[in-house]
Amino acid sequence: MSVLGWRALLVFALLAALPLVPxxxxxxxxxxxxxxxxxxxxxxxxxxxxYTGLVSFGHAAFYGLGAYATAILMExxxxxxxxxxxxxxxxxxxxALVVSxxxxxxxxxxxxxxxxxxxxxxxxxxxxxxxFGGSDGIQGLPDATVLPGLVIDTPTRKYYLVLAYxxxxxxxxRVVVASHFGRVLVAIRExxxxxxxxxxxxxxxxMGACMISALLTGVGGxxxxxxxxxxxxxxxxxxxxxxxxxxVMIGGLGTLVGPIIGGAFFTILRDKVSSIVDWYFIVIGGVxxxxxxxxxxxxxxxxxxxxxxxxx
Amino acid sequence: MDYVLTVxxxxxxxxxxxxxxxxxxxxxxxxxxxxxxxxxxAHGELYMLGAYAGIAVIGVAxxxxxxxxxxxxxxxxxxxxxxxxxxxxxxxxxxxxGLILTFGLALVFREGARQIWGxxxxxxxxxxxxxxxxxxxxxxxxxxxxxxxxxxxxFALWLFFTRTxxxxxxxAAVQDAEMLDGLGVDVRRVFxxxxxxxxxxxxxxxxxxxxxxxxxxxxxxxxxxxxxxVVILGGMGSMGGSVVAAFIIGVAQSLFSLWMNPxxxxxxxxxxxxxxxxxxxxxLFGREGVLE
Numbered sequence: 001m002s003v004l005g006w007r008a009l010l011v012f013a014l015l016a017a018l019p020l021v022p023x024x025x026x027x028x029x030x031x032x033x034x035x036x037x038x039x040x041x042x043x044x045x046x047x048x049x050x051y052t053g054l055v056s057f058g059h060a061a062f063y064g065l066g067a068y069a070t071a072i073l074m075e076x077x078x079x080x081x082x083x084x085x086x087x088x089x090x091x092x093x094x095x096a097l098v099v100s101x102x103x104x105x106x107x108x109x110x111x112x113x114x115x116x117x118x119x120x121x122x123x124x125x126x127x128x129x130x131x132f133g134g135s136d137g138i139q140g141l142p143d144a145t146v147l148p149g150l151v152i153d154t155p156t157r158k159y160y161l162v163l164a165y166x167x168x169x170x171x172x173x174r175v176v177v178a179s180h181f182g183r184v185l186v187a188i189r190e191x192x193x194x195x196x197x198x199x200x201x202x203x204x205x206x207m208g209a210c211m212i213s214a215l216l217t218g219v220g221g222x223x224x225x226x227x228x229x230x231x232x233x234x235x236x237x238x239x240x241x242x243x244x245x246x247x248v249m250i251g252g253l254g255t256l257v258g259p260i261i262g263g264a265f266f267t268i269l270r271d272k273v274s275s276i277v278d279w280y281f282i283v284i285g286g287v288x289x290x291x292x293x294x295x296x297x298x299x300x301x302x303x304x305x306x307x308x309x310x311x312x
Numbered sequence: 313m314d315y316v317l318t319v320x321x322x323x324x325x326x327x328x329x330x331x332x333x334x335x336x337x338x339x340x341x342x343x344x345x346x347x348x349x350x351x352x353x354a355h356g357e358l359y360m361l362g363a364y365a366g367i368a369v370i371g372v373a374x375x376x377x378x379x380x381x382x383x384x385x386x387x388x389x390x391x392x393x394x395x396x397x398x399x400x401x402x403x404x405x406x407x408x409x410g411l412i413l414t415f416g417l418a419l420v421f422r423e424g425a426r427q428i429w430g431x432x433x434x435x436x437x438x439x440x441x442x443x444x445x446x447x448x449x450x451x452x453x454x455x456x457x458x459x460x461x462x463x464x465x466x467f468a469l470w471l472f473f474t475r476t477x478x479x480x481x482x483x484a485a486v487q488d489a490e491m492l493d494g495l496g497v498d499v500r501r502v503f504x505x506x507x508x509x510x511x512x513x514x515x516x517x518x519x520x521x522x523x524x525x526x527x528x529x530x531x532x533x534x535x536x537x538x539x540x541x542v543v544i545l546g547g548m549g550s551m552g553g554s555v556v557a558a559f560i561i562g563v564a565q566s567l568f569s570l571w572m573n574p575x576x577x578x579x580x581x582x583x584x585x586x587x588x589x590x591x592x593x594x595x596l597f598g599r600e601g602v603l604e
Contacts, residue, residue, distance in 0.1 A: 292402065292412050
């Protein structure tokens, strides 16, 4: 637990108390589910973007594949959370192995575009394969079970499922970032050539970062149908990958916590604005532009500015 | 022989027509990539705005030809203003920010178009109809015009880049903007004008293709992926490479669709790109050290 620190534990304790808030409606619990799931995936992406310096435009494929892994098993009567998550890890792992092998051989924009193109292949495959429901995807899935008799059927239970996932994913990311492996990743981000001259096998490290990020994202995808009861090809659309990137940027690159906040902020913003106006994409695009122009460090960077003022 | 004349040849021409228009789109993209080090995600939206601006102008002036002049100018202006207000402040930052910024711009443009013109499909009537007998088959006049016009513009651009001082300046900016700045050229103006011109080219492609395709707010999203593939296939920063790759992709897509259903075509195109990147990591005409 020491990897988390007391502040993180406190935040998780507060989050765990959320369903106890009087008047907590079903709607807000499910919104909280989406917010935390999106935040966790943005955090997984941050491992790649913020720490290794690789921008993946294909994370939607890891996410969507995880969701389809769950949906395919559930459609065939397997309802165990463990089986679904395990299957997702295998499927996403195999796919991520291929993508990361080819994509990490290249830098910068090539990496972004290779991940994008690979993801489009997966999207196109599911979009047009009737076995998996084509453009409708797989709908009407049953509730998942954690243990025999313990069914994830209420919003509160769904919320605790995603909270457990976030906690584990956050702990893994913290361990990775604090490890020697994590420090090599930062070295690669800062100066790839120098890291290579120091004798590190740079492509292997990049591949490792890519795999961890992809698997965490895939598990997040595997959890999504346990709340929504469906998986559709739209989960894999490249604009979805773009929304993950947006979340990381909103929160603050290379901070882990920032992207969680960014993902949650993005989800809530989208939900709230879209219930008021139907041109919410203009608002989201506008927020993104403002953040790039005026607060490149994201929401967490804002905190740094305020604390500096307080100190002065 | 019959198969060649009635099936293969028309499809090959379709591919060339599409490839030429795709070349217009990809050329602007690759030049902007050279200048900013950023894949302009909003490029597809400028293409889309070109088609809508064309529809708007046709509504007022009732002439496709007026629209063909006015729409690229209008979109070029939009691009220039966009460049000055949003891209200029972040030139010195990491390319990542430009990527994210243009993604945000794309969202705003796409949704803006949907709000102004609605989400449903629109059609633009070709300015002339009929077809011409050609090599033993008949081929629609408008498509022939499209091929001729696009090729002519590409040729004019080639002359511009190789024979005029302004063209050399743009190429110099692609190569090393800082050095150009040191030589006393107003690089900021070069950037703005180039961005505007690339937007105008995208708009031109959008309006030229509108009578063949349909016009809708999402139309840029599908094209931009294809344009990205063209730019990578041709080699980042290589303008000639982009044009050659545009024709290759146009013809490949057109011929593949004879034997495959659409999703297989898409996967085959993605497959070509992945194989090329593995065999020739810098694309067909990319040189070592360009933007790496």
